[in-house]
Amino acid sequence: MRVAAFMLFPLVYKFNNTHTLKIHIHIMHLFALLTNKGKVWSCCPKNWKSFSSCCYFFSTDAKSWKESQENCSRMEAHLVVINSKDEQDFLTQNMDKKAYFVGPSDPDGQGQWQWVDQTPYNQSATFWHPGEPSHSEEHCVVINHRPTSLPWGWNDVPCKHSHRSVCEMMKIYL
Structure with missing residues (x-):
């Protein structure tokens, strides 16, 4: 899972610094939620x-x-x-x-x-x-x-x- 998060970051890097930071924060938040043991999303x-x-x-x-x-x-x-x-x-x-x-x-x-x-x-x-x-x-x-x-x-x-x-x-x- 860590590899996937790091693989996404270079794609985000092409945006200006403000957007890069916001997207990076959202990705890291999503990554934390998905890897948090005991937490499962259903839809x-x-x-x-x-x-x-x-x-x-x-x-x-x-x-x-x-x-x-x-x-x-x-x-x-x-x-x-x-x-x-x-x-x-x-x-x-x-x-x-x-x-x-x-x-x-x-x-x-x-x-x-x-x-x-x-x-x-x-x-x-x-x-x-x-x-x-x-x-x-x-x-x-x-x-x-x-x-x-x-x-x-x-x-x-x-x-x-x-x-x-x-x-x-x-x-x-x-």
């Missing part, structure tokens, strides 16, 4: 929202579940995998009162829900609306809002219907 791509160790993209256009997953994949992400109530709450706080595709599906219609990233499906960490899942012909899941005691929850829907979606990726660490 998300532009227009993504940060929560815990992940970044989330809330689409504004409606697509099928498959098209939504393909869209996430093009961004090097996947449909969101929800692991906790805190994560579910974060998601719903960032949603319009629309339906959003999320990562579980039941491709065979046998009630064998699975996450898009192969995370084991944990029945105790699900947020189904009362009475859901309700139809063996509905193989995909949306989070949607209902005017009930549990306003936000999961609903099984046909995969070919068009809804917004939420993509998830790990944060980028520096």
